[in-house]
Amino acid sequence: MGLGWWRLEMAAPAELEESLLWKLPLLGVSRVALQHPPEAPERRLLLAWLPESDWPAREREQLERALGPLGEPFGLALPPIRWQRQDDEDWSLSWKSHWRADPVGQRLLVLPAWLAVPEEHAGRLVIRIDPGSAFGTGSHPTTRLCMEALEALAEEREATGRGTGLQGLRVADLGCGSGILGLAALRLGAATVAAADIDPLAERATRENAALNGLGGPVEGGEGPTPLTVRQGSAEALAELLGGQAADLLLCNILAPVIEALLPCFVRLLAPGGVGLLSGLLVDQAPALERDLNVAGWQVEQRIEQDRWALLRIRTAPDVA
Ligand SMILES: C[S@@+](CC[C@H](N)C(=O)[O-])C[C@H]1O[C@@H](n2cnc3c(N)ncnc32)[C@H](O)[C@@H]1O
Incomplete structure (x- = not known):
């Protein structure tokens, strides 16, 4: 089996979108995409892929804690994060499918x-x-x-x-x-x-x-x-x-x-x-x-x-x- 990935999924309230896009790379997460469902463009979904070997449970918990305060200036709680493990091929397909010219x-x-x-x-x-x-x-x-x-x-x-x-x-x-x-x-x-x-x-x-x-x-x-x-x-x-x-x-x-x-x-x-x-x-x-x-x-x-x-x-x- 190839290298695995953790797929992070979280609803991204409009107020937090920019802070999340900014903060995640600073925390070492650079594979980030924002999904805008065509049927409801006001609803954004934040997706990120983290190499499994670098992000054991403790690191992922720390990441969640570091993101938590981003909502404070807007009086918002950070929406819950969903983690899903993916194999390498699934990752490259899903990652690449989010990129457009x-x-x-x-x-x-x-x-x-x-x-x-x-x-x-x-x-x-x-x-x-x-x-x-x-x-x-x-x-x-x-x-x-x-x-x-x-x-x-x-x-x-x-x-x-x-x-x-x-x-x-x-x-x-x-x-x-x-x-x-x-x-x-x-x-x-x-x-x-x-x-x-x-x-x-x-x-x-x-x-x-x-x-x-x-x-x-x-x-x-x-x-x-x-x-x-x-x-x-x-x-x-x-x-x-x-x-x-x-x-x-x-x-x-x-x-x-x-x-x-x-x-x-x-x-x-x-x-x-x-x-x-x-x-x-x-x-x-x-x-x-x-x-x-x-x-x-x-x-x-x-x-x-x-x-x-x-x-x-x-x-x-x-x-x-
Ligand atoms: C917001 S990114 C910009 C990347 C790219 N130039 C762009 O515009 O998309 C900031 C970059 O600055 C780097 N960086 C942060 N502090 C720095 C410093 N003191 N000296 C040089 N690079 C730094 C980070 O590693 C990161 O790659």
């Missing part, structure tokens, strides 16, 4: 590794993702906010005659997860992406997803640099990977307190005049982070909100990138 913005398409490009999305820039082990399948609002902001930046540069899309830009992706944001930047024309994540699984996933998209090694027939390089670590590792030359564009989709703690490192990662896209914060957390950014000498150009999540677009000085 996912158009983002006007130009991008996040495509599960095993699917062909659907005809209706034929003109889009495809980012192939194996949503195996790391955060970043494009379904989380914070990831979408970043991808949409990347697209908007590409459009602005085109409209102001600064090249096609993100052409020529050197990008730093801090907290890369599956690598999805760096891959989107490359699809939109960026020259190179240096990526880092403290989670070794994320480093591996980013490397694998880069290879899946043909962006993990030198471009065929070309002599230029490898488009996407990745290291395990945080800002320090990323600065090293950038070889002492700060990037034109910084992507950072991590929790607000983590961004706050990483702020002093941004000067080494983002060149003067470059653009930073910071996400992963709740709308309520934006004003405090904006204040701290201003104090640290960053200009907050834009705040974009989606559901309860926010993205801040920052710059050191007007008018370069």
Whole structure:
């Protein structure tokens, strides 16, 4: 018998949906799907698959306890969780059946590794993702906010005659997860992406997803640099990977307190005049982070909100990138 899985099933009240999608990967659960029954789209079902060997009863109980407080701000009790053991084949079938081609913005398409490009999305820039082990399948609002902001930046540069899309830009992706944001930047024309994540699984996933998209090694027939390089670590590792030359564009989709703690490192990662896209914060957390950014000498150009999540677009000085 192959490896087994625990399938977690829970009704997901609308108020808790975002917190659950956020919290589960932080607790080590990355294979998460939300099901919207077509006959009752207001009823959401949260599904997650956990490797059986890593999640004995005690660990699963701890997980339930860690999720419990998520309902408190809304005066809700966490709905009961149902656990069901599944064999490997059942898992891969049920997991994969929840993934669809996912158009983002006007130009991008996040495509599960095993699917062909659907005809209706034929003109889009495809980012192939194996949503195996790391955060970043494009379904989380914070990831979408970043991808949409990347697209908007590409459009602005085109409209102001600064090249096609993100052409020529050197990008730093801090907290890369599956690598999805760096891959989107490359699809939109960026020259190179240096990526880092403290989670070794994320480093591996980013490397694998880069290879899946043909962006993990030198471009065929070309002599230029490898488009996407990745290291395990945080800002320090990323600065090293950038070889002492700060990037034109910084992507950072991590929790607000983590961004706050990483702020002093941004000067080494983002060149003067470059653009930073910071996400992963709740709308309520934006004003405090904006204040701290201003104090640290960053200009907050834009705040974009989606559901309860926010993205801040920052710059050191007007008018370069
Ligand atoms: C919300 S996920 C974002 C993943 C992906 N960039 C996306 O937008 O979908 C945050 C990622 O940041 C990583 N992370 C958390 N703290 C970090 C830190 N201090 N330095 C680098 N990465 C960190 C986590 O391991 C996780 O993969």
